[in-house]
Amino acid sequence: MPPIIQLNQLTKTFLVDGHPFNALDGVSLEVQQGEIFGIIGLSGAGKSTLVRCINLLESPTSGTVLVRGQELTKLSSKELRLARRKISMIFQGFHxxxxxxCLQNICFPLELQGIxxxxxxxRALELLQMVxxxxxxxxxxxxxSGGQKQRIAIAxxxxxxxxxxxxxxxTSALDPKTTREILSLIRDINKRLGVTVVIIxxxxxxxxxxxxKVVILNQGKVAESGxxxxxxxxxxxEAGRRLVYPGGMPALHLLKDSRVIRVAFNGGTAYQPLIASLAIDCGVKANILGADTRNIDGKAFGTMLLGLPEDEADANRALQYIRSQPNITVEEVQDYHA
Ligand SMILES: Nc1ncnc2c1ncn2[C@@H]1O[C@H](COP(=O)(O)OP(=O)(O)OP(=O)(O)O)[C@@H](O)[C@H]1O
Ligand SMILES: [Mg+2]
Structure with missing residues (x-):
């Protein structure tokens, strides 16, 4: 199936104090029908500008916006108004x-359509029930409350x-518990109604x-996605590492002369058993230099930095052992003196 949203080389240039400034700089991405797609980035990365380009609240300086194969920049204002009805938006400040x-708020967009x-x-009563x-x-x-306001805004x-x-x-104005409740409502709506969701x-x-799926936006560009x-x-x-390791990468100067590897866990073994079995099965003691594992969908993910023993044979044995484990990838860290 073709993507429901397709952005090609999107650029948005603002004039700031008479100088051109690219809030978006050649952004391309695709969102598939029915998925919940995340766009993450630091303040000023261009996230709001990007999302406003998806419904053409902001018109891109160059590049194209296709929604269900329709190029929005080419539509007449009447056609655009119709296309926009199919693209709704919610905000931090509820609006x-x-x-x-509440009932009248939900009726409002329907009245605008002449219903x-x-x-x-x-219809509004049905939606109130849904939220x-x-x-x-x-x-x-x-x-x-804030969470209730956002539920009404969703309805x-x-x-x-x-x-x-x-x-x-x-969810930025909500406490962690309410955030989880709103996210769970959004997930529910996505599943039940098949609405494609883009979360900034x-x-x-x-x-x-x-x-x-997620795109990391940094200074108006896609830093990485997947x-x-x-x-x-x-x-x-670099932008991805800054987000994942907000406190900075773990100090690597401790084991100057040994090899350092980064082990990525993709939903398999947790890291403590790996270190233990390394010691038991191959007699190699590895040093944990840093670890950042997390739970996604009930599975363990994350990365760990390991210092291998100085002895070449021991280090190779350990590497081979780790590489043979399921759902684990290993890369050597070359710049560990930094
Ligand atoms: N209308 C405008 N005129 C000039 N500059 C703008 C305009 N809108 C946004 N910008 C600039 O574009 C950049 C991206 O802004 P944007 O609001 O998209 O960032 P953001 O990622 O949503 O940030 P935040 O997380 O703080 O909401 C910022 O440097 C901002 O100052
Ligand atoms: Mg914003």
């Missing part, structure tokens, strides 16, 4: 209408039966929790 009740009031109300807030139909946004976003839900830092965040945990497992267990780009 609810404060003078309207009869009674029909709109019926678990039937009892708040007649409450005003000011009477709701409103779904009112027009979109194919794509764009979430720009939708600066928080790795959000990506780990729900996304299958499955969440690949990228987070073994980040290849």
């Amino acid at each position: 609810l209408l404060m003078q309207r009740t 009869a009031k009674s029909k709109a109300k019926e 678990g807030l039937e009892e708040k139909a007649n409450s005003y946004p000011a009477q709701l 409103r976003a779904l009112a027009t039966d979109p194919d794509v839900l764009l979430c720009d830092e939708a 965040t600066h928080d790795m945990k959000v990506i780990e929790e729900v996304c299958s 499955t969440v497992e690949e990228v987070f267990s073994n980040p290849k780009s």
Whole structure:
């Protein structure tokens, strides 16, 4: 199936103090129908600009935006309005209408489409039920918690039966527990309705929790992309390593003369048993220089830096042993003196 969203060489140039500045610089990516796709990057990386280009709230300086094969930049304003109904968006700040009740907020996009009031109300009630807030139909946004406001915003976003839900830092204003609840609602909606979801965040945990694919955006460019497992267990780009190891890479100067390897776990053996069996099965004692393993989907992922013994034969034996393990990849770290 062709991708539902396809960005080709997208560039957005702003004039800042009279000088051109590329907020996006040749971004290409593809989102497949039905997936939950993550875009992560530090503040100022260009995430919001990117997501606003997907529904053409921001018009790209160059490059193309295809949604379901339709090139949005080529549409008339009427065609674009119709295409946009199928691309909904939720935000960190919820953006609810404060003078309207929850029910009226959800009815709003339907009224804009000219749908009869009674029909709109019926649909809004269904959506309230889907997000678990039937009892708040007649409450005003000011009477709701942050998590409840975001549920109403999600219900409103779904009112027009979109194919794509764009979430720009939708959980950044929420505490960790509420964040998990909202993410679980988004996952549920994705599964039940088949809506493709694009999640923009600066928080790795959000990506780990729900996304299958991820793009790391850095200074307007794609630094790396792949499955969440690949990228987070073994980040290849500088920007990726900064996100995965926010405290900096572990100190490597301790074992100056021995070989250092990076072991990446892809859902197999946990690392303690590996070190133990290295000692028992091959009589080699490896030093753990640093480890950052995490749980994704109930499986262990992550990387570990190991210092191998100085003795060449021992080191080779250890390497061979680790390479023979399932779901583990090994690379030698060349620049460990740095
Ligand atoms: N309308 C604009 N005019 C000029 N510069 C802009 C404009 N919009 C965004 N920028 C600049 O483009 C860069 C990317 O901004 P953007 O809002 O896309 O970043 P972001 O990754 O969403 O950051 P955050 O995580 O803080 O929301 C920033 O340096 C920003 O100052
Ligand atoms: Mg932003």
